[in-house]
Amino acid sequence: GAGVSQSPSNKVTEKGKDVELRCDPISGHTALYWYRQSLGQGLEFLIYFQGNSAPDKSGLPSDRFSAERTGGSVSTLTIQRTQQEDSAVYLCASSLAGVEETQYFGPGTRLLVL
Amino acid sequence: QKEVEQNSGPLSVPEGAIASLNCTYSDRGSQSFFWYRQYSGKSPELIMFIYSNGDKEDGRFTAQLNKASQYVSLLIRDSQPSDSATYLCAVTLYGQNFVFGPGTRLSVLP
Numbered sequence: 755g756a757g758v759s760q761s762p763s764n765k766v767t768e769k770g771k772d773v774e775l776r777c778d779p780i781s782g783h784t785a786l787y788w789y790r791q792s793l794g795q796g797l798e799f800l801i802y803f804q805g806n807s808a809p810d811k812s813g814l815p816s817d818r819f820s821a822e823r824t825g826g827s828v829s830t831l832t833i834q835r836t837q838q839e840d841s842a843v844y845l846c847a848s849s850l851a852g853v854e855e856t857q858y859f860g861p862g863t864r865l866l867v868l
Numbered sequence: 869q870k871e872v873e874q875n876s877g878p879l880s881v882p883e884g885a886i887a888s889l890n891c892t893y894s895d896r897g898s899q900s901f902f903w904y905r906q907y908s909g910k911s912p913e914l915i916m917f918i919y920s921n922g923d924k925e926d927g928r929f930t931a932q933l934n935k936a937s938q939y940v941s942l943l944i945r946d947s948q949p950s951d952s953a954t955y956l957c958a959v960t961l962y963g964q965n966f967v968f969g970p971g972t973r974l975s976v977l978p
Contacts, residue, residue, distance in 0.1 A: 787966065796956060797912065797968035845911055857902075859911035 756780075758860035760846050766866045767836055775831040775863045779848030786829050787847045787857060788821055797845065803829065805851065836867045871895075872959050872969035880975045887944040889972050891957030894938070901933055901940045902958040905951075906971065912956055916942070947976040 759778045767773050779786050788800040799813040803823045814820070818836075823829040833840055843864050847857040871894040881887045889903075900919045904912035918924045918931040918940065930943040940959075944951055957969040 789966075789968075796970040797958075797966075799966050799968070802966070856914045856917075859913065862911055 758846055758848050758858050760844075760860040760863050762863060763861065764864045764866075766868065768868055769838060770835055772832065772834045773836055773865065775833075775844050775846075775865070777829045777831070777846030777848075777860060779827065779829070779846070780858055781827075782850070783848035783858075784826065784851045785849045785857075786823060787849075788829070788831050789845045789847065790815075790842045791845060791862075792842045800831070800844075833865075836865075838867050841865055841867045872957055872967050874955075874957055874969040874972045876970055877973040878975050879972055880977055881947050882977050883947060883949060885947050885976075887947045887951065887974055887976070889942040889944075889955050889957075889974065891940045891942075891969055892938055893940070893957075893959045893967075895959070895961055895967075896935075896938065897961050898935075898938075898959045900960045901931070902960075902966075903929075903931060903940075903942045904956040904958060904968075906954045906956060908953075915955075944974075947974075949976045949978050952976045 761776045784805045786803045789797045791797050801821045802810040818834045821831045843862040845862045847859045849857045873892050902917045903915045905915050906912040916931045918933045921933050924931045928945045932941045952975050954971040954973050956971045959967050
């Protein structure tokens with residue numbers, strides 16, 4: 755595909771359930787980012803993967819959040835025991851190596867926790 | 869604590885005018901600076917990045933960086949209604965954590 759893809763596009767879940775969000779970056783992009791955007795708010799950095807380096811997890815809000823990136827490509831963000839405050843749009847972006855490179859964003863996953 | 873601040877707006881300008889969007893940041897070690905545009909309900913898209921003091925121009929857009937004042941701005945010349953969006957400023961430190969500002973809503977009035 756030409757761009758970053760994310761799935762599902764929408765997810766409704768009940769409080770306490772676990773959810774998995776998937777991101778397929780642009781082929782060849784070694785850097786992958788996860789962000790969260792609550793309604794009417796700015797982007798909140800969650801985690802950053804760069805090649806085979808240890809990920810920067812400094813933005814993860816709690817230990818209920820985790821992410822992995824298999825084979826340097828697809829990434830999965832997992833939220834365990836979801837809470838209502840986890841409701842947001844979760845955005846994934848990828849870029850070529852180097853932070854001066856353009857980040858290309860996926861369409862996002864809209865998560866609603868009831 | 870790294871912080872990036874922007875006026876939330878809305879900033880309203882008439883069509884054809886210059887729109888000036890401002891951003892300040894708290895971390896003096898910040899290295900790279902980005903401006904993203906986000907239309908309502910859409911994902912952000914990069915407009916420009918800058919990492920040297922001074923001006924950088926790309927079409928109708930000019931980014932201005934002043935590291936001494938910890939200030940970065942985006943000028944949009946000949947503003948068009950299609951420029952109406954939220955503009956996000958982002959800052960990075962040594963390629964690590966991206967910090968985004970809350971965004972400024974721009975409205976260009978026909």
